[in-house]
Structure formats: C-alpha cells, structure tokens
Amino acid sequence: LLGLIILLNLLPKIFNVDLKKENEKYRKALLEEHPPTIGQNYRIDNPNLEGKSLKELQIREITNGVISRVKHNNSSFTPNAETILHKGDIIRFVGTQESQKKATILFGKPVNETITLSNNYDIRWMLVSNKKIVNKKIYELGLSYKYNVRIIKIKRAGIEIIPNAKSVFRFGDKILVAGPKDNLDKITKIIGNDLKRLSGIDFLPLFLGMSIGILLANIQIPIGNINFKLGITGGALITGLILSKIGKTGPILWTVPAEGGNVLKRLALLMFIAVVGANAGAHIIDVFTEKGIILLVESVVLIIFAVLSGAFIGWKILKINFLSLLGLLTGALTSTAALGVLQEKNDCSAISIAYASTYPFALVIVIIFVQLLSVL
Numbered sequence: 039l040l041g042l043i044i045l046l047n048l049l050p051k052i053f054n055v056d057l058k059k060e061n062e063k064y065r066k067a068l069l070e071e072h073p074p075t076i077g078q079n080y081r082i083d084n085p086n087l088e089g090k091s092l093k094e095l096q097i098r099e100i101t102n103g104v105i106s107r108v109k110h111n112n113s114s115f116t117p118n119a120e121t122i123l124h125k126g127d128i129i130r131f132v133g134t135q136e137s138q139k140k141a142t143i144l145f146g147k148p149v150n151e152t153i154t155l156s157n158n159y160d161i162r163w164m165l166v167s168n169k170k171i172v173n174k175k176i177y178e179l180g181l182s183y184k185y186n187v188r189i190i191k192i193k194r195a196g197i198e199i200i201p202n203a204k205s206v207f208r209f210g211d212k213i214l215v216a217g218p219k220d221n222l223d224k225i226t227k228i229i230g231n232d233l234k235r236l237s238g239i240d241f242l243p244l245f246l247g248m249s250i251g252i253l254l255a256n257i258q259i260p261i262g263n264i265n266f267k268l269g270i271t272g273g274a275l276i277t278g279l280i281l282s283k284i285g286k287t288g289p290i291l292w293t294v295p296a297e298g299g300n301v302l303k304r305l306a307l308l309m310f311i312a313v314v315g316a317n318a319g320a321h322i323i324d325v326f327t328e329k330g331i332i333l334l335v336e337s338v339v340l341i342i343f344a345v346l347s348g349a350f351i352g353w354k355i356l357k358i359n360f361l362s363l364l365g366l367l368t369g370a371l372t373s374t375a376a377l378g379v380l381q382e383k384n385d386c387s388a389i390s391i392a393y394a395s396t397y398p399f400a401l402v403i404v405i406i407f408v409q410l411l412s413v414l
Contacts, residue, residue, distance in 0.1 A: 041338055043376050045345050046364060047383070052346075053353055053360070057384060060360045064388045067359070072197040073134040077106070079153060082127045083146030093119040098202050101140040103133020106161075106190045106216050109153045116159070116217045118182045128153055132190050133200055160219045161190070166211040167230030173286045177203035179228065187217030187225055196387075208285070209293050210236055239302065243281075243290050251277040264410065272405045275398055304378075344371065365392025370400045 050057050082088075087095065097105060107130035108117045123129070128151055131141045142148065155161075166172070171179060181187050191214040192199040199205070201213075215225060255273025258265040268276060281292035294302065345367055352363040361384060368377045369392065377393050 042341050042345070042371065042373055043379050045341065046367065046376055046380060049345070049349055049364065050360065053349065055353075055360045057361065061384070061386045061388075064359050064361055064386060073136070075103075075132055075134055075191055075198045075200060076138065077130055077132045078138055078141070078148050079151060080129050080131055080141060080145040080147070081149045081151070082123055082125050082129065084144060085125060087123050087145070088125050090123055091119065092117055092121050092123070095123070097144075098200070101131075101133060101137045101144060103131055103137035103141060103200055104188070104190060106130045106132050106188055107153050107155075114153050114156060114159065116186055116188050118186065118188070137200070158218050158220070159216075160222055161214065161216045162222055162226075164213050164215055164226060164229045164231040165233060165236060166207050166209060166213065167232040167235040168228065169209065169286070169289065169291050171207050171228065171230075172209045172291060173206060175204050175206055176201055181215075181225060181228075185217060185221040185225055187215050187221055190214040190216055209291055239294070240291065243292055244294070246290070247277055247281055247292065248274060250281075251275075266406060266410070268402070269405055272402060275401055279398060341371075359388060361386050361388040362392040365389035365394075366396050369393040369396030372397060372401050372404060 049055075092105065097103070105117050105121075107114060108121060108123070109128040110124060117129075128149065129145065130153055131138070131145070133141065138148075176189060181189065189201050189205075192201050192205060193212040193214075194208060194210075207213075213229065215222060215229075217225070251274035252270065253273070254277055255268050255270045257273075258267055284292055286292060348367050348370065349363060352358040352366060353360060358366070364380055364384075365377070365388060368374075368380065368389075377389065380389050
C-alpha cells in the first residue's frame with residue numbers, strides 16, 4: 039500500500055506531466071461537454087411567431103433553452119405553456135451559447151432593453167430537500183399552472199441543466215425558480231430548501247443497505263463447477279449500485295447527501311487503514327522471517343509493473359487525461375487509501391469520477407479470480 043501511494047505520486051514526474059495543466063484541460067473539456075447557461079433578452083421580430091403559444095412553438099425542443107420572462111405592453115410576467123407571443127414583445131431567454139445562436143435565428147437579434155421586475159416578482163435559488171418530490175417529474179407537481187412559476191435552471195453535481203416538463207428532481211438539486219414572491223414562498227415549502235437536511239445523515243437507509251449487502255454477500259453464485267460468493271465488500275458494493283440507481287423506495291431515500299457522505303467516507307477510510315495496519319503489524323515480523331525479502335520484492339515488482347504499464351498505455355496510447363488516469367489506476371487496483379491521498383493533493387473531481395467508474399468492475403473481477411485461483 040505504501041509503495042503504491044509513493045509510486046502514484048511519482049508518476050507525474052516519471053511521465054513529465056504538469057498536473058495543473060491537466061486540471062485545466064479537464065475543466066475545459068467538462069465545460070465543452072456541459073456548457074454553462076447564460077441569459078439574454080430578445081425582441082420578437084419574427085412575424086411567424088405572432089399569436090403563437092409557447093406550447094405550439096416548442097421552444098425547449100427547438101433551442102434547448104427556456105423563456106423565463108416576457109414583457110408585453112410594459113407588463114412583465116412569468117410565462118407558461120399557454121403564453122401567447124406577439125411581435126415586439128421582449129423576452130428573457132436562458133440557455134447555452136449554442137442555444138443563444140438558435141434563439142437569434144428564431145426570435146431576432148439580442149437587445150439591451152431590460153425587463154423590469156415588478157415588486158411582486160422574484161428569482162430564487164432553492165435546494166431540493168423534500169423527499170416527497172424526489173424522482174418526480176416537473177410536470178407532475180404542476181408548478182407552472184398552479185403557482186405561475188417557472189424553473190429556469192437545475193444545477194446538479196456542478197453541472198447546469200436546462201429543464202423540461204419531464205426533468206426529474208434529485209435530492210440535493212439546486213434549482214432556479216422565477217415567479218410571484220407569494221407563490222415562491224409556497225413553492226419553497228414544496229421544494230424543501232432546507233440545508234440542514236442535506237448535511238445530515240439518515241442511518242435507516244444505511245442500515246437497510248448494509249443488511250441487504252450482507253445477505254447478498256452470502257449467496258453462492260455457480261460458475262461451471264465452481265461456486266463463489268461476492269463477500270461483504272462485493273455484496274455491499276453491488277447493493278449500493280442498485281439502490282443508488284433506484285434512488286427512492288416509498289419514504290426511504292437511498293442516496294447519501296454530499297456533506298454527510300464525505301464525513302462517512304473519511305471516517306470509513308480512517309477505520310479501514312487502522313484495521314489493515316493493526317492486522318498487518320501483528321504478523322509482519324513473522325511474515326518477513328518466513329518469506330524474507332522474496333515476498334517484498336515480488337509485491338514491489340507486481341505493483342511497479344501494473345502501475346507503469348497501465349500508465350503508459352493510458353497516457354501514451356489512449357491519451358487519457360492524467361488526473362483521470364490516476365483515478366483509473368487506483369480503482370483498478372481497488373486502493374481506496376491511495377485515492378484518499380491523491381484527493382488530498384489534487385482538488386479535481388476527475389480522480390474520484392474515474393475511480394468510481396473503475397472500482398466496481400475491478401472489485402468484482404478480483405473477487406471472482408481470487409476464488410478461482412484458490413480452487414486451481
């Protein structure tokens with residue numbers, strides 16, 4: 039473990055890689071894949087839009103953006119699907135840069151004219167913390183026609199999403215809502231907007247998830263003439279993947295809030311390292327006395343070969359971002375401790391995302407092959 043951590047930290051120097059530049063490349067690629075949204079005002083100059091409703095025009099489908107405000111005859115309001123557009127109206131359109139280009143073709147050139155908000159109109163960010171609306175689609179809540187409000191953006195895991203009627207609420211989503219102040223107060227109760235719920239930990243789902251994982255761990259799976267088990271680690275992992283995909287069962291929410299999850303991960307990592315160290319330390323003298331330097335050399339050679347060959351293929355041949363490559367290597371070697379060290383030194387989500395993508399497959403393969411080797 040110690041050798042792996044040292045080797046992973048030396049890899050950037052071995053391959054002459056600047057991690058800061060790799061971080062910038064990763065962020066740039068992320069922005070290209072998930073571009074940020076911007077707001078722009080337009081005057082309706084297209085005569086073909088006269089007298090057409092937003093539902094008829096299918097603005098979201100054509101431009102991949104939304105109209106958050108409309109100004110008609112000096113009156114500003116939040117539009118809904120039945121809102122009629124007229125030539126000369128000023129609209130506030132929210133979307134990516136590409137969406138803005140499509141909006142220019144559809145509506146006309148952008149204008150600097152502002153849409154003055156009335157004293158009763160407001161725009162607010164809200165946090166989805168009400169478990170009752172998790173996994174529900176926007177149209178199911180009827181926010182537009184019941185409260186005359188419009189959801190302009192959804193920010194999830196740092197990525198901005200332009201919503202549509204079928205967009206689903208996830209626990210911890212940050213949503214931008216526009217509409218009358220009185221109705222926004224009512225919406226707040228529906229959405230939740232309670233930061234404490236996002237930082238807390240619900241132990242019931244954790245207990246149930248671990249219990250299911252233990253049961254799954256003891257199920258024997260036949261492969262030919264061999265029966266193998268997933269084990270506690272494999273059972274917990276598979277259960278977590280399935281429950282995370284389900285998201286919610288009745289009142290039980292299977293996702294762990296980010297802040298609470300970070301606390302649990304750090305605590306679990308410390309406990310894991312402590313237990314590994316305690317168990318290894320109790321027998322380390324006996325092991326070296328019996329096997330001597332051979333065992334140490336074998337383990338060092340295996341780790342060096344696996345890491346260097348994997349790094350060479352990933353960096354030189356597959357052209358993978360080096361930060362993502364570090365995450366892939368730690369995941370492939372199922373080294374949670376090494377991941378923790380890398381995350382402490384590099385403030386980039388690329389490492390953890392790559393690790394999470396690789397770890398489940400690597401762990402299952404290790405479990406299968408260890409049991410197959412024990413039979414051979």
